[in-house]
Amino acid sequence: MKPKARSLHYGVLAEFDTPQQLVDAARATHDAGFRKYDAYTPFPIEELADAMHDHQNPIAKIVLLAGFTGACIGFGMQTFANLVHYPMNIAGRPNFAWPMFIPVTFECIVAFAAFTGVLSMLALNGLPTPYHPLFNCPNFSQATRNKFFLCIEATDPKFELAETRKFLEQLNPREISDVEN
Numbered sequence: 001m002k003p004k005a006r007s008l009h010y011g012v013l014a015e016f017d018t019p020q021q022l023v024d025a026a027r028a029t030h031d032a033g034f035r036k037y038d039a040y041t042p043f044p045i046e047e048l049a050d051a052m053h054d055h056q057n058p059i060a061k062i063v064l065l066a067g068f069t070g071a072c073i074g075f076g077m078q079t080f081a082n083l084v085h086y087p088m089n090i091a092g093r094p095n096f097a098w099p100m101f102i103p104v105t106f107e108c109i110v111a112f113a114a115f116t117g118v119l120s121m122l123a124l125n126g127l128p129t130p131y132h133p134l135f136n137c138p139n140f141s142q143a144t145r146n147k148f149f150l151c152i153e154a155t156d157p158k159f160e161l162a163e164t165r166k167f168l169e170q171l172n173p174r175e176i177s178d179v180e181n
Contacts, residue, residue: 010133010181011037011153012164013140014173019045022148025171027051029152032167036156040140040149059124063117070112074105137177151179 016022022039029037030053039048048054078101082088087095122128134140134151143149150173152164161178168176 008180009154009161010179011151011156011159012161012168013134013137013149013151013177013179014168014171015139015142015175015177016148016150016173019048019148021172022150023047023051025150025168025173028171029150029167033158034152034156034164036153036159038151038153040134040143040151042144042146042148059117059120062120063113066116067109067113070108070110071105073112074108075101078104133179133181137179139175139177147174 014025016025019041022041023045026037026039026048030051037052039045039052041048075098079096082097083095089095134149139147140149150168152159152168154161158164165176165178
């Protein structure tokens with residue numbers, strides 16, 4: 001299969017007036033076979049994630065792995081220091097007194113998980129993004145106020161400009177715009 005050349009279009013944007021119209025449009029878009037699309041709303045809509053079948057959030061697994069790594073590093077660092085690098089017999093205490101390692105281990109878990117969570121969230125969201133093609137659409141500034149948008153991206157394998165535009169017209173949006181790169 002021949003790879004597609006870079007398109008002049010970012011995608012096609014449809015504007016809706018109500019959250020329910022957007023949810024219905026997202027469900028129809030997924031049912032039509034599109035997979036590279038996104039919805040933009042001024043507030044969270046619980047049904048939208050279900051309509052888009054968007055339950056692929058890897059941040060929880062990444063944070064869990066980072067916390068486990070932090071625990072291993074914190075506990076291992078203290079074990080190495082007390083058993084190998086600088087063993088000291090203080091008041092008859094054993095060199096491997098693991099209960100005293102718990103506070104530092106817990107702090108390493110929290111630090112690794114928190115920093116990794118923030119950095120992975122920024123990276124997976126593509127932030128910071130000083131420019132995005134959607135910012136050139138005249139009505140897109142209303143996405144933070146009172147309008148609801150659905151954009152089918154040109155990187156979708158099923159995307160053909162005319163057919164995608166015709167599909168979006170069937171969903172009865174208020175307005176449809178071509179988004180250029």
